[in-house]
Amino acid sequence: MVDVTPADAVPPAEVGEMELYHPHSWWTKYVFSQDAKVIAVQYSATATAIGLVALVLSWLMRLQLGFPGTFDFITPEAYYQFITMHGMIMVIYLLTALFLGGFGNYLIPLMVGARDMVFPYVNMLSYWIYLLAVLVLVSSFFAPGGPTGAGWTLYPPQAIMTGTPGGQDWGIILMLSSLILFIIGFTMGGLNYVVTVLQGRTRGMTLMRLPLTVWGIFTATVMALLAFPALFVACVMMLLDRVLGTSFFMPAIVEMGEQLQHNGGSPILFQHLFWFFGHPEVYIVALPAFGIVSDLISTHARKNIFGYRMMVWAIIAIGALSFVVWAHHMYVSGMHPYFGFFFATTTLIIAIPTAIKVYNWVLTLWRGDIHLTVPMLFALAFIVTFVNGGLTGLFLGNVVVDVPLSDTMFVVAHFHMVMGVAPILVIFGAIYHWYPKVTGRMLNEALGKFHFWVTFLGAYLIFFPMHYLGLMGIPRRYAELTDMTIMTESARHLNSFISIMAFVVGFAQLVFLFNLIWSIRHGREAGGNPWRATTLEWQTPQTPPAHGNFGKELPIVYRWAYDYSVPGAKEDFIPQNVPGDFAPSREPA
Amino acid sequence: MAVVLVLVLIVVGSVLFHFLSPWWWTPIASNWDYIDHTIIISFWITGIVFAAVVLFMAYCVFRFRHREGNRAAYEPENKRLEWWLMVVTAAGVTALLVPGLFVWSRFVTVPSDATEIEVVAQQWQWSFRLPGKDGKLGTSDTRDVTADNPLGVAPKDPNGQDDVLVEAADLHLPVGKPVKVLLRSIDVLHDFYIPEFRAKMDMIPGSVTYFWFTPIRTGTFQVLCAELCGQGHPLMHGVVMVDTEQDYLAWLGQQQTFAQLSAPQQSGSANSLPGEAIASNLGVAANSKLSRSAQ
Ligand code: HEM
Ligand SMILES: [Cu+2]
Ligand SMILES: [Cu+2]
Numbered sequence: 001m002v003d004v005t006p007a008d009a010v011p012p013a014e015v016g017e018m019e020l021y022h023p024h025s026w027w028t029k030y031v032f033s034q035d036a037k038v039i040a041v042q043y044s045a046t047a048t049a050i051g052l053v054a055l056v057l058s059w060l061m062r063l064q065l066g067f068p069g070t071f072d073f074i075t076p077e078a079y080y081q082f083i084t085m086h087g088m089i090m091v092i093y094l095l096t097a098l099f100l101g102g103f104g105n106y107l108i109p110l111m112v113g114a115r116d117m118v119f120p121y122v123n124m125l126s127y128w129i130y131l132l133a134v135l136v137l138v139s140s141f142f143a144p145g146g147p148t149g150a151g152w153t154l155y156p157p158q159a160i161m162t163g164t165p166g167g168q169d170w171g172i173i174l175m176l177s178s179l180i181l182f183i184i185g186f187t188m189g190g191l192n193y194v195v196t197v198l199q200g201r202t203r204g205m206t207l208m209r210l211p212l213t214v215w216g217i218f219t220a221t222v223m224a225l226l227a228f229p230a231l232f233v234a235c236v237m238m239l240l241d242r243v244l245g246t247s248f249f250m251p252a253i254v255e256m257g258e259q260l261q262h263n264g265g266s267p268i269l270f271q272h273l274f275w276f277f278g279h280p281e282v283y284i285v286a287l288p289a290f291g292i293v294s295d296l297i298s299t300h301a302r303k304n305i306f307g308y309r310m311m312v313w314a315i316i317a318i319g320a321l322s323f324v325v326w327a328h329h330m331y332v333s334g335m336h337p338y339f340g341f342f343f344a345t346t347t348l349i350i351a352i353p354t355a356i357k358v359y360n361w362v363l364t365l366w367r368g369d370i371h372l373t374v375p376m377l378f379a380l381a382f383i384v385t386f387v388n389g390g391l392t393g394l395f396l397g398n399v400v401v402d403v404p405l406s407d408t409m410f411v412v413a414h415f416h417m418v419m420g421v422a423p424i425l426v427i428f429g430a431i432y433h434w435y436p437k438v439t440g441r442m443l444n445e446a447l448g449k450f451h452f453w454v455t456f457l458g459a460y461l462i463f464f465p466m467h468y469l470g471l472m473g474i475p476r477r478y479a480e481l482t483d484m485t486i487m488t489e490s491a492r493h494l495n496s497f498i499s500i501m502a503f504v505v506g507f508a509q510l511v512f513l514f515n516l517i518w519s520i521r522h523g524r525e526a527g528g529n530p531w532r533a534t535t536l537e538w539q540t541p542q543t544p545p546a547h548g549n550f551g552k553e554l555p556i557v558y559r560w561a562y563d564y565s566v567p568g569a570k571e572d573f574i575p576q577n578v579p580g581d582f583a584p585s586r587e588p589a
Numbered sequence: 590m591a592v593v594l595v596l597v598l599i600v601v602g603s604v605l606f607h608f609l610s611p612w613w614w615t616p617i618a619s620n621w622d623y624i625d626h627t628i629i630i631s632f633w634i635t636g637i638v639f640a641a642v643v644l645f646m647a648y649c650v651f652r653f654r655h656r657e658g659n660r661a662a663y664e665p666e667n668k669r670l671e672w673w674l675m676v677v678t679a680a681g682v683t684a685l686l687v688p689g690l691f692v693w694s695r696f697v698t699v700p701s702d703a704t705e706i707e708v709v710a711q712q713w714q715w716s717f718r719l720p721g722k723d724g725k726l727g728t729s730d731t732r733d734v735t736a737d738n739p740l741g742v743a744p745k746d747p748n749g750q751d752d753v754l755v756e757a758a759d760l761h762l763p764v765g766k767p768v769k770v771l772l773r774s775i776d777v778l779h780d781f782y783i784p785e786f787r788a789k790m791d792m793i794p795g796s797v798t799y800f801w802f803t804p805i806r807t808g809t810f811q812v813l814c815a816e817l818c819g820q821g822h823p824l825m826h827g828v829v830m831v832d833t834e835q836d837y838l839a840w841l842g843q844q845q846t847f848a849q850l851s852a853p854q855q856s857g858s859a860n861s862l863p864g865e866a867i868a869s870n871l872g873v874a875a876n877s878k879l880s881r882s883a884q
Pocket of ligand 2: 191278279280282326328329
């Protein structure tokens with residue numbers, strides 16, 4: 001612990017500033033913009049729009065599960081198309097795009113004190129390729145045969161066979177092409193985020209002074225750059241199998257009495273490639289949420305985040321470990337059973353750094369000055385759902401316990417709690433928190449509280465009881481639960497209840513959308529720093545920040561991001577760019 | 590204050606739900622009650638952690654919510670506390686993992702007296718093969734599958750001639766005898782799952798996978814497919830009956846062997862594959878355009 005003085009903290013600038021690209025017309029300012037903040041809004045709007053499609057699909061699935069036989073148009077084929085598109089959109093096109101493309105673009109340059117991303121042109125391309133990926137995905141709804149119904153895991157051989165919707169039509173081809181495009185676009189953006197964090201920080205912004213939001217997004221991006229290539233090659237190989245008749249994933253097969261031409265491929269190879277991407281993907285969504293929620297809690301509890309260094313190391317440890325746990329999704333896949341020992345051990349070890357993060361969040365509340373603002377409410381709800389979903393992960397990670405539970409509704413409940421509900425609650429909290437910076441106005445608080453209570457309690461009521469359906473043995477991905485001896489009358493009622501709650505929660509999201517649009521014009525004026533926060537994005541000369549972010553002079557950073565309620569200081573926060581000799585900052589060295 | 594109340598209610602409600610709700614696992618019918626015990630241990634440990642974290646949060650919100658003139662404490666780190674928490678967590682994780690791995694080692698170690706039987710999956714039905722008098726299953730290959738030989742048993746292998754084939758019908762097993770289930774698929778991934786046995790395993794075309802169990806009570810149990818296998822997936826049910834030794838032998842006596850089934854005079858009746866029958870039940874002609882209802 002050292003006192004920070006301007007002299008030792010601020011090295012002279014190593015290089016002079018570069019001139020930014022200046023837009024000349026409305027088109028280059030708002031459409032083909034190279035400003036990370038505009039790109040962030042474009043990413044967020046596109047992700048939200050496609051996310052609404054996934055939400056509607058979840059209603060259709062819940063209609064079928066809650067009221068079987070009532071809606072004739074939901075055939076098994078349609079049901080499988082719905083779950084596939086719902087799952088893939090939620091995980092990739094909504095959560096990944098929103099956290100990295102949306103929050104990453106908006107917050108990284110502002111929080112590290114840069115004028116923009118380091119490669120603004122590539123950054124712009126990244127968005128347009130993402131948009132193309134989304135359009136290709138959407139086009140599969142209108143293609144002959146409809147979208148693929150292979151499940152979001154796209155396991156071959158069924159993904160490219162006639163028994164699966166879209167398998168021998170356009171569905172699977174469009175899905176694979178869209179994923180390939182997404183990965184190309186993401187890589188362009190991702191390289192930008194990484195280089196900007198490493199090279200674009202302003203003077204005095206050491207790595208250990210970065211807000212945890214930046215640490216979370218940065219680590220997630222590095223992981224994504226390492227994990228997506230596995231999905232990329234898997235998609236290319238499956239496309240070749242489907243279009244050119246190669247046999248990467250296709251062994252000898254008899255389909256409906258007919259010998260197919262394939263021979264010698266390995267279906268399980270695909271699963272390894274998929275989950276080598278798929279497990280890190282869970283943390284690609286979770287780490288930005290971890291980072292953001294740390295900053296929300298600290299700001300709204302007016303207290304420094306507890307154990308900052310441990311938080312940073314935990315993020316890095318989780319990121320690294322999550323590359324050696326992928327086969328916990330494959331305990332009953334038929335891989336060699338001895339792998340179970342290894343992967344169960346690594347998986348349960350990850351629980352330790354994860355638990356530390358949870359402890360540090362709740363310890364930040366301890367002796368805080370907790371303002372129950374809407375962002376804080378969402379942060380608290382995140383902790384509840386994340387702890388719940390994380391703990392059921394200890395069931396599924398513990399190989400032998402996974403044997404009865406895998407592929408049941410228990411799994412569906414678990415992953416919705418931990419990577420569906422929890423990160424989305426953080427996204428909502430983050431939007432209530434940063435909307436004033438993006439638009440200059442506050443979101444309506446009464447509507448915000450309504451949105452919070454219905455979403456949080458509704459989601460808990462949907463997914464908590466669902467675990468017990470899985471415990472009964474009810475499998476997931478069942479379009480019909482008819483003629484099943486383990487199904488009981490009361491379980492049917494529970495399913496109807498869950499479906500009704502799903503509609504209630506969905507309705508609350510419409511209220512939120514209304515709030516987003518209404519407040520742009522009618523929200524209360526926010527001023528530059530409505531939450532009295534310390535990080536640099538709140539210290540910009542204009543709100544919303546102009547092109548170039550910081551006006552004439554880049555800020556100089558003198559302290560870490562968490563100087564809240566410093567003893568002796570007049571205010572209960574000291575922004576990072578305020579020189580530090582008048583108050584004894586005890587920032588960890 | 591509403592927040593504090595709701596947080597407490599979530600803990601109390603979840604615990605009550607766990608103990609009082611009617612949704613719980615089916616009565617067990619195999620030796621894998623070890624797995625059930627491991628689940629119970631997991632519920633206790635994780636339940637305590639959940640309650641502790643959420644109640645602690647509720648207390649913090651209650652005690653440290655903003656009031657006029659309040660100021661938060663300034664405490665960046667507390668090394669001792671952080672290390673303590675890490676050690677306690679590691680202990681909890683070990684308490685879950687050790688029994689888990691112990692039971693897993695049983696699950697993957699097949700007893701030497703287990704009888705081998707084979708389950709063959711295809712879209713969307715189950716077939717079974719039992720060893721004949723020689724106690725051995727003949728080899729098989731997807732390339733050998735024909736209308737007369739739907740399971741692809743190697744036609745030339747002498748070990749396979751006396752194998753008992755149960756095509757698209759119920760499987761019977763004697764109670765109390767360990768069985769090693771060999772799992773095979775001739776088309777896509779499937780998963781042989783019987784909730785009452787607590788065990789399941791994927792079947793992969795081109796490979797043979799397995800698990801073992803001992804049925805501990807007689808009865809009729811439903812087989813469910815637990816790996817998405819196309820649009821017939823939710824209807825891919827089967828039946829396993831666990832019989833007394835006597836009943837089992839009586840049933841076995843009525844089954845036909847591979848040699849009997851492939852004798853020439855009987856091939857005429859087998860010219861349509863059962864898979865096709867199911868496919869047409871589902872309204873799927875082999876090359877018809879699939880549903881467009883997603884639009
Ligand atoms: C209120 C919101 C939501 C509801 C009601 C809902 C409902 C459902 C339902 C009914 C299924 C199919 C279960 C089955 O038959 O196996 C499903 C699958 C899935 N959902 Fe959600 N969901 C919601 C939000 C989310 C979110 C936010 C995510 C983001 C991670 C997500 C990711 C998935 C995934 C990955 C699948 C698996 C698809 C598959 O099996 O291939 N869902 N959801
Ligand atoms: Cu995983
Ligand atoms: Cu199946």
